[in-house]
Amino acid sequence: MPKECPMCGEFMRLVTREIVSRVPGSSQDVTTLVREWICRECDYFEDDDSGGSS
Numbered sequence: 001m002p003k004e005c006p007m008c009g010e011f012m013r014l015v016t017r018e019i020v021s022r023v024p025g026s027s028q029d030v031t032t033l034v035r036e037w038i039c040r041e042c043d044y045f046e047d048d049d050s051g052g053s054s
Protein backbone atom coordinates (compact mmCIF):
# COMPACT_ATOMS: atom_id res chain seq x y z
CA MET A 1 0.00 0.00 0.00
CA PRO A 2 1.52 3.33 -1.01
CA LYS A 3 2.39 5.88 1.59
CA GLU A 4 2.61 9.61 1.11
CA CYS A 5 5.52 11.65 2.34
CA PRO A 6 4.37 14.03 5.11
CA MET A 7 6.95 16.56 4.01
CA CYS A 8 6.27 16.97 0.31
CA GLY A 9 3.30 14.72 -0.50
CA GLU A 10 5.15 12.47 -2.93
CA PHE A 11 4.69 8.73 -2.77
CA MET A 12 7.38 7.01 -0.77
CA ARG A 13 9.21 3.80 -1.54
CA LEU A 14 9.39 0.86 0.87
CA VAL A 15 12.93 -0.46 0.91
CA THR A 16 14.61 -3.22 2.82
CA ARG A 17 18.01 -2.43 4.22
CA GLU A 18 20.56 -4.71 5.82
CA ILE A 19 22.34 -3.54 8.93
CA VAL A 20 25.41 -5.61 9.72
CA SER A 21 26.71 -5.42 13.25
CA ARG A 22 29.66 -7.18 14.81
CA VAL A 23 29.05 -9.20 17.93
CA PRO A 24 31.49 -8.12 20.65
CA GLY A 25 33.95 -10.83 21.57
CA SER A 26 33.04 -12.88 18.54
CA SER A 27 33.98 -13.05 14.90
CA GLN A 28 30.37 -13.37 13.83
CA ASP A 29 28.38 -10.71 12.10
CA VAL A 30 24.70 -10.34 12.72
CA THR A 31 22.58 -9.09 9.86
CA THR A 32 19.39 -7.30 10.75
CA LEU A 33 16.82 -6.50 8.11
CA VAL A 34 14.97 -3.25 8.54
CA ARG A 35 12.20 -1.85 6.39
CA GLU A 36 12.06 1.86 5.75
CA TRP A 37 9.90 4.21 3.79
CA ILE A 38 12.06 6.53 1.75
CA CYS A 39 11.03 9.64 -0.16
CA ARG A 40 13.28 10.30 -3.13
CA GLU A 41 12.06 13.85 -3.47
CA CYS A 42 13.18 15.25 -0.14
CA ASP A 43 15.17 12.40 1.47
CA TYR A 44 12.64 12.01 4.24
CA PHE A 45 12.49 8.50 5.66
CA GLU A 46 10.80 6.65 8.46
CA ASP A 47 10.66 3.13 9.85
CA ASP A 48 7.97 0.81 8.60
CA ASP A 49 5.74 0.05 11.57
CA SER A 50 3.22 -2.12 9.78
CA GLY A 51 5.22 -5.33 10.11
CA GLY A 52 4.18 -6.09 13.64
CA SER A 53 7.26 -8.18 14.41
CA SER A 54 7.62 -7.04 17.97
Ligand SMILES: [Zn+2]
Binding pocket: 005, 006, 007, 008, 009, 010, 039, 040, 041, 042, 043, 044
Ligand atom coordinates in the same frame (compact mmCIF):
# COMPACT_ATOMS: atom_id res chain seq x y z
ZN1 LIG B 1 9.16 13.93 0.54
